[in-house]
Amino acid sequence: MMDFKRRKFIKQAALGSFATVIGADIVYGNKIPKGYNLLGLQEPDPFKLFNKDVDMTLLNSKPWNMEAKAHLLDDKITPNKFMFIRNNGLIPEDINADNWTLTIDGESVEKTKIYTLNDLKTKFKHYSYQLTLECGGNGRSEFNPPAKGNQWTIGAVSCAKWTGVRLKDILTDVGIKDDAVYIGYHAADIHLSRDPTKEPISRGAPIAKAMQDETLLAFEMNGGPIPLAHGFPLRLIAGGWPASVSGKWLNKISVRNVEHDGAKMTGTSYRVPCKPVAPGEKVKDEDMCIIKSMPVKSLITFPKSGAIIDEGKKLDIRGHAWAGELQVNKMEYSIDFGSTWNSCSIEKPVNRLAWQHFNASIAFPQKGYYEVWARATDSQGKSQPMLLPGWNPKGYLNNACHRIAIKVA
Amino acid sequence: MGEKKVTKKWIRKSYRVLIIIGVLAVIVGIIGLYFGGPNEEVIPNEIKNNKTKTGYDARTGFIEDDGMQTVINNCTTCHAAELVTQNKMTKDGWLATIRWMQESQNLWELGDNEEVILNYLAKNYAPEDTGRRAPLKDINWYVLE
Numbered sequence: 001m002m003d004f005k006r007r008k009f010i011k012q013a014a015l016g017s018f019a020t021v022i023g024a025d026i027v028y029g030n031k032i033p034k035g036y037n038l039l040g041l042q043e044p045d046p047f048k049l050f051n052k053d054v055d056m057t058l059l060n061s062k063p064w065n066m067e068a069k070a071h072l073l074d075d076k077i078t079p080n081k082f083m084f085i086r087n088n089g090l091i092p093e094d095i096n097a098d099n100w101t102l103t104i105d106g107e108s109v110e111k112t113k114i115y116t117l118n119d120l121k122t123k124f125k126h127y128s129y130q131l132t133l134e135c136g137g138n139g140r141s142e143f144n145p146p147a148k149g150n151q152w153t154i155g156a157v158s159c160a161k162w163t164g165v166r167l168k169d170i171l172t173d174v175g176i177k178d179d180a181v182y183i184g185y186h187a188a189d190i191h192l193s194r195d196p197t198k199e200p201i202s203r204g205a206p207i208a209k210a211m212q213d214e215t216l217l218a219f220e221m222n223g224g225p226i227p228l229a230h231g232f233p234l235r236l237i238a239g240g241w242p243a244s245v246s247g248k249w250l251n252k253i254s255v256r257n258v259e260h261d262g263a264k265m266t267g268t269s270y271r272v273p274c275k276p277v278a279p280g281e282k283v284k285d286e287d288m289c290i291i292k293s294m295p296v297k298s299l300i301t302f303p304k305s306g307a308i309i310d311e312g313k314k315l316d317i318r319g320h321a322w323a324g325e326l327q328v329n330k331m332e333y334s335i336d337f338g339s340t341w342n343s344c345s346i347e348k349p350v351n352r353l354a355w356q357h358f359n360a361s362i363a364f365p366q367k368g369y370y371e372v373w374a375r376a377t378d379s380q381g382k383s384q385p386m387l388l389p390g391w392n393p394k395g396y397l398n399n400a401c402h403r404i405a406i407k408v409a
Numbered sequence: 410m411g412e413k414k415v416t417k418k419w420i421r422k423s424y425r426v427l428i429i430i431g432v433l434a435v436i437v438g439i440i441g442l443y444f445g446g447p448n449e450e451v452i453p454n455e456i457k458n459n460k461t462k463t464g465y466d467a468r469t470g471f472i473e474d475d476g477m478q479t480v481i482n483n484c485t486t487c488h489a490a491e492l493v494t495q496n497k498m499t500k501d502g503w504l505a506t507i508r509w510m511q512e513s514q515n516l517w518e519l520g521d522n523e524e525v526i527l528n529y530l531a532k533n534y535a536p537e538d539t540g541r542r543a544p545l546k547d548i549n550w551y552v553l554e
Contacts (some may be wrong), residue, residue, distance in 0.1 A: 062489035144539045148506060151495040192487040193515035305545070307553035315553075371545065387541045405548045 050229045053081040059150045063087040063192060063200075064229060067138075068155035070402065071304035073320070076357060077130060078158040079222060085229045086135045086156060088264065089200025092188035092249050097225075097233040102217065104170065106254035108180035115170070117233055120217060124165040124173075129214050130354035131239030132159045132322045133246055134294050136270050139398025142388055145280045147395025154299060154402060159320065159355040162237045164218030167253075168211040176207075176255050183210045184260030185236050185247035202262025203270065205238050205245050206292075207255075214239055214353050217250065239353030240324040242270055242291050242396075265290070272392040279391035288393075293324030295389070296378040297399040298331065298358070305404035315362045315372075315406065321346060322355040323378035330377040331358040335370050335406075338386050344374075370406045459494070470494055476529030479522050487514065493534070500531035 046064060047054050055072060059065040066085040073082055097117055105112040115123075135156035140147050167183075184204035191198035209215060216237040219226065226232045231248030238245040244264065254260070264270060271288035273281075298321035309315055321328040327349060332341040344360040364370060377383040384401045459465040464473055469490035471477050484493055498506065504527055510516035519526060 058491075059495060060489050060491045062487075062492075142539070142543065144536075144541070146497045146536050146539075148496055148498065148502070150492070191515075195515050198515070303553050304551070306548045306550045308550055309553050400542065403545055405545050407550065 050085065050227065051080055052083075052085075056082070056084075057153075057155065059152070063089055064091070065150045067152055068158075069304075070154055070299050070301055070319075070404070072301075073155065073157070073299060074301040074318070076159075076320075077222065078160045080160075080227050080230070083158045083160060083227075083230065084135065084156040086150070086243060087189070087200075087229070087248075088244075089192055090190040090194075091228060092190065095188070095228070095232060095249070100233050100251070102170075102234060102250060103252040104174045104255065105252065106180075106184075107257040108177045108255040110175035110177065113174045117219065120165050120170070120234075121219060124169050126163060127166055127213070127216065128161055128163040128220075129216070129239070129351045130159050130161050130349075131214060131216075131237055132157065132294075132353060132355045133237070133239060133243040134158075134297070134322070136242030136244060136291055136294070136396045137394070139400065140395035142398055142400065143391060143395040144388070145391075147393065149394065156243075157297075157299070157322075159322070160221050161223065162216055162218040162235075163220035163223070164216040164235075164237065166213060167215045167217055167236070168213070170217060171210065171255065174255075177257075179257045180207050180255050181258065182206055182256040182260045184254045184256055184262045184265070185250055186252035186254065186262070187247050188249040188251050199263045201244060201247070201264045202260070203244050203247065203265050204254075204256075204260040204262065205241060209238055209241065209245075209292075212238075214351070240293055240322075242294060244270055259290075268394050270396065271394070272390070272396055276390050277392070281391075283393055291396060293326070294322075295397055295399040296323040296326070296328060296376050296382055296384055297321070298328070298374045298376040298384065299402050300372060300374050300404050303404070303406075307404075308407045308409050309364075311364075311367050311408050315364070316359065317344075317362060317372060317374075317404075318357065318359040319374060319402075320355040320357055321374075321376035323376065325353070326378040326380060327352075328356050328376045329379050330383075331356075332375045332377075333360055333362065334373045334375070335362060335364065337371065338373060341375065364406075364408045367408050370408065371403045372406055373401045373403050375401045472533040474529060474533055476525040479525045480529050483517075483519060483522060483526060487516075493530070497534050497536040498530070499536060500527055502536075503527055503530040503534075 046058060046066065052066060053072060055069060057067050059067060064085050064087045068082045068084055100117040102115045102120065103112065135152060137149055138152045138156035139154060140149060141151035141153050182204055184202055186202050189200050191200050218235050218237045219233060221230060226235055234250045236247045236250050267285050268288055270291050272291060273283045274287055274289040277283055298319060300317055300319040302318045321331050328346060331344040331346040333344055334341050344358040346358040347356050349356045375384045384399050386401050388398060388400050459470040460467050466473055466477060469481055469485060471480060471490055471494060
C-alpha cells in the first residue's frame with residue numbers, strides 16, 4: 001500500500017485522532033469507504049494534518065502556508081514538525097506512488113523519456129545531503145512600503161536531510177543537447193481556481209545548477225518518505241536557491257533551450273530590480289532579474305528572544321548561518337546595537353549548501369535591556385545588513401541581521 | 410461493641426482505598442495532561458487570530474465594516490481570507506492586485522462591487538510607515554535558568 005493518503009487515513013483512524021479533529025465520535029467510522037474524505041475534515045487542523053508543532057505560525061489556510069519561529073529551528077537537521085510550508089496551489093488530491101512517473105521532455109532532450117518512481121529508485125545511485133531551503137520571500141513582512149504576499153517573518157527556512165538521485169545522472173541518461181540552457185519543472189498540484197489548464201507554479205534553474213552534484217530528485221526527507229505537504233512522493237531539491245526552485249509533487253522536467261517561462265518565472269515573481277530602486281518605486285517587468293543564489297543570512301535559535309538572566313551570568317547563544325551557493329566564513333554578534341562586534345565560533349558545513357552552526361558565550365557589562373544581533377559574512381566578503389536591504393516590489397531577499405531581546409536583572 | 414469495632418475498621422479501610430484511588434486519579438490526570446493535553450486542547454494563537462476579537466468577523470477574521478460581505482463573497486472563493494488580511498496596500502496597490510488576479514488567476518469581473526471592495530480594503534488594510542527597521546515588539550519575557 002503506497003497510497004499515502006489512505007495509509008495516513010487508516011493510521012489516523014486507528015489512533016482515533018479523527019474524532020479529535022472533528023470533535024465528535026464517527027459513529028459509523030468502520031463503514032467509511034476507502035479514500036472517502038469526510039466533510040468535516042475538509043477544513044482540518046493543519047497542525048495535526050501536517051504533523052506540525054502547534055507553535056508554528058499559520059499564515060494562510062488556502063493555500064497552506066506556515067512558518068517556524070527562530071527558536072523552533074534549533075535542531076541541526078530540521079525535523080518535519082518545524083519545517084515551513086510554502087504552497088502556491090492546492091496539494092494534489094490522489095497521490096499514488098505506485099504508478100507515479102517522471103517525464104523528461106523539452107526542446108533540448110534527445111528524446112522524451114518516462115521513468116517510474118521505482119526506476120529512479122532502483123536504476124540510479126542514491127545520494128543524501130543536508131540542504132538549506134529558504135523561501136525567497138522570507139522576511140517579507142519587514143519591507144516598507146509593504147510588499148504583497150504571505151507576510152513571512154524569519155521562519156521560512158529549513159535544513160533537512162534529503163535523499164534521492166542526482167538530476168544530472170537522469171539528464172545524462174536521457175541525453176541533452178548542447179543548446180540546453182534551463183530546466184523547468186511541472187508538478188501535480190492544483191491551481192487555486194481549479195482551472196486544469198493552469199499550473200500554480202512551474203519554476204526551474206539554469207542548466208549549470210541542474211547539473212550540480214547536490215541537485216537531487218528526492219524521494220526521502222530525514223530518512224523517511226517526504227511528508228505530503230513537502231512534495232510526496234518526488235521533489236526537485238536545489239539547495240541555496242529560493243525554495244520555489246525545489247518543485248514539489250514533481251512529475252515532469254522540461255529541458256529548455258530558452259529560460260523557462262512557466263508560472264511564477266516571469267513578471268515580478270521571484271525577481272528583484274536588476275538595478276537598485278528607491279522604496280516604493282515602480283519597476284517595469286523587463287527591469288526585473290531572476291533571483292539565483294540566496295544571500296548570506298543567520299538565525300539565533302537559542303535562546304528564544306525575551307530571556308531574562310541573572311547579572312554576572314554568561315549567556316550561551318547558538319544558531320545557524322548560510323549563504324546560498326557560498327559558504328559562511330565569519331560569524332559575529334553585537335550587544336551594543338552594532339557598535340562593536342565579537343566573533344562566534346562557526347562550524348564548516350556538513351556538505352556544500354548545508355547551513356553551518358555557530359555559538360558564542362556572552363558576558364554583559366551591567367544590568368539592563370540588550371539586543372543580541374547576529375551577523376554572518378560569506379566567502380566573498382558580503383555581510384548581512386543591520387537595516388533592511390534594498391527594497392524590491394515583491395519583498396524578497398530580506399537578510400537583515402537577526403535580533404533577540406535579553407534582559408539582565 | 411464488637412460490631413462497632415468492625416464497622417470502624419471497615420470505614421478506615423474504605424478511606425484508605427479511597428485515598429489510593431484519589432492519588433492514582435491525580436497521577437493519571439497529570440500524565441494525561443502532560444502527554445495528551447497540549448496536543449488535544451491547545452489551539453494555536455495563530456488560528457484564533459482575530460477571529461475571537463470583537464470588531465472582527467468570527468469566521469474569516471476580516472475587520473467588520475461596510476463592504477465586508479462583498480469582500481468575503483468575491484475574495485475568499487479561491488484563497489483563504491488570510492491572504493487578504495495579512496497584507497496592507499494603498500487603493501492603487503489593491504486595484505493592481507485585483508487586475509493581476511483577473512489577468513492571470515481567473516478572477517471574474519467585479520462590476521459595481523469593485524469600488525465597494527477597493528474602498529473597504531484601502532480603508533481597513535492600508536500600509537503603515539514602519540521605517541527602515543521596526544523595533545523588536547511583542548517580546549514574551551521569561552526567566553532563562
